[in-house]
Amino acid sequence: MVIDMRGKIVQRLQDVLKGFKKDGLLDEIPEVKLEKPSNIQFGEWSSAIAFHVAKRVRKRPIEVAREIASRLRLDDLPVEAVDVAGGGFLNFRMKKEWSYNVLKTIIVQGKGYGSSNVGNGKRVQVEFVSANPTGPLHVGHGRGAAVGDTLAAILKKAGYDVEKEYYINDAGNQMKNLGASVRARYMTLCGIDTELPEQGYRGKYIWDIASEIREKEGDRFVSMDEDESLEFFTMYAKDKILKGIKDDLGEFGVRFDVWFSEKDLYDSGEVEDSLRFLEKRGYIYEKGGAKWFRSTAFGDNKDRVVIKSDGTTTYLASDIAYHRNKYMRGFQWLIDIWGADHHGYVPRMKGVIEALGFDPKSFDVLLIQFVNLLRDGKQISMSTRAGEFITLREVIDEVGRDVARFFFITRKSDSHLDFDLELAKKASLDNPVYYVQYAYARTVNIFRQAELRGIEFPNLESVDLSLLDSDVERLLIKKLSAYPEEIEIAAREMAPHRMFFYVQDLASSFHHFYNHYRVLGEEPGKRDARMVLVKAVQYVVGSVLDIMGVSAPERM
């Protein structure tokens, strides 16, 4: 298999080093890494291992490299040659037949190509968006949604058993606050001027919900006891907003496996249980009428309150129960995706995981930096509190789902993202989405033309792929062959943006090929070989777009 080749070469290198050790030449074996050289002349893979060994044995790297090369046993692998270059690099050039086999593999596996089993079925949960159901999703949530959904798809492709989850903060003060806000607007609509609560929500959507309630229920809550009516307003508003969130995410192409309610954690007594558990282990103590989690035991700079002196719990309390619950459900790796403004929360959560008796290394937080929304280069100011913000829905309506999803993963998640609405709308060179989609549409078009001309897709057994021998074609094949590795790295580094850079690069190589060579106009041998190549490109580009949640149009 294509996928294992890298691992096999690493293994053989390790075998050689073990031999060194046996011969007493080396006391400790350094880690063997294979990298993709920048220049295609250096072959498919290269290793700098000779430099590391040279250091330990105090010899010249180039001599060590030669020694390793001479001891390497690769006869049974499709390696054309191992070159020693650049003062000690070992460069592995693969036989041509190997790259042609990659193409065949792609045709056989179709969009399934690129999958691997590095995840080994490990159960991983990706929790993202998890916005409070107190208002519509805004642009920042959109970025989190795109990153989370894409990351989940990458992990799945890499052989993990992935679940996507949305945590609904439907308990606590913010819910009461929401209900009270709606109630205030409702009362005003009924002719009784009522002030918003101090920390109330000011968005227009609060008015909308209030007015909807009035239409359905009339003025009957005016005379009702406040506490009693509040419950209704809260429930109604929460359900309404949550439904809106689900609809927006659906529109955005993001589907969760589980919607997890914070309130359930309280109702089931898990919050209480978890706190008791930690108390027994000595991680919770009382001071000043409140209960504190001893997060300083895990490197946090101060302890944190879990139960306030008025007896109510803080968010940390339910987060403790929530993460314990996740582990209880059998997840072996937890990935939380948070807005970067919550970064201060990371150390205490890491501490929580450890205090609960789980390995903090099995818990990762991916921080998403803010989105800087622009129009014609000018920043659009937003304020959630004042209820002035651009919603995700508005962005989707304006630029479209494909463009939005694509843009959100063009940057490393911890760097700020400039999102210019005008730029995003342009169907032009400025817009990388079209560049990639266009490449896909072109591949489709070639086969559409082939059909019109009565040309059938060649038989894999009889096609002579060695006719694909130009630099341009070989480079294209090389990039296709790197796909499984790209997936692996993106999974390991939790880096969805790598998909963007990869597919952009692949599309570029294809456009280059397209502008230099004909497919259908060639004599049958070359034509058939190129059809295989184009088909492979179609599958891989299609697969990446799939992972990014962006459509692959057959016409544009």
Added chain:
RNA sequence: GCGCCUGUAGCUCAGUGGAUAGAGCGCUGGACUCCGGAUCCAGAGGGCGCGGGUUCAAAUCCCGCCAGGCGCACCA
């Protein structure tokens, strides 16, 4: 004051120990009456915020400083 993130080409960003630092946009000049020019080719353009250090090798690691963002609640 403390902590986290960021600082790479005119602009927006990749690259986290290795071979002449990459891409897109922008700029300049070009491309077959032939599978879609939303494409392609060529050129100019930076030595990686600044100063030290570690290393055979540093944009990448360590220390200090500067600039921008964010966070430092018995808020969520």
